[in-house]
Amino acid sequence: MPIEVVARQYGVDVADMMGHLHKTAETLNLPVRNIERVYNSRKAQELGLWAQSQGQGVKFHLAVFQAYFVDNKNIARLPVLLHLAEVAGLSCRAAQEVIETGAFAAAVDADWSVSREKEIRLAPTFAINDAKLVGAKPYPIIQKFAEKNKAKYRIVN
Secondary structure (H helix, E strand, O other), X not given: OEHHHHHHHHOOOHHHHHHHHHHHHHHOOOOOOOOOEOOOOHHHHHHHHHHHHOOOHHHHHHHHHHHHHHOXXXXXXXXXXXXXXXXXXXXXXXXHHHHHHOOOHHHHHHHHHHHHHOOOOOOOEXXXXXXXXXXXXXXXXXXXXXXXXXXXXXXXX
């Protein structure tokens, strides 16, 4: 779906959003391109939870980031997702089975339910109790947010 359609649906200013995205990416030294289309990420979310359960969540999420934000890949397409699973060191066949069986669909549904309950509309959003920090932020800002809201946290690589 074109980004403008999604932006209107959620009341987002595309120029402002892209400016923020590029500024944040530059701060974090991440490559990023202008987003023209938004793809359904549901299956990527299911594979992401599975990848986490396999100890490859970070690798998978980084591969999805690269595919979508840098390489302009449609992360809704099965061949793209299977390739990304492979890039993350996961079995392509097992990834396809996860998608076909919906093994992590209920877990993603539960995550979405919590998001709706907490009125989270954009990703990433960091939520601690009733406080929210919306958007990709450098680590020191996230750390400060966590400390300010008295969160118990640990750094995971």
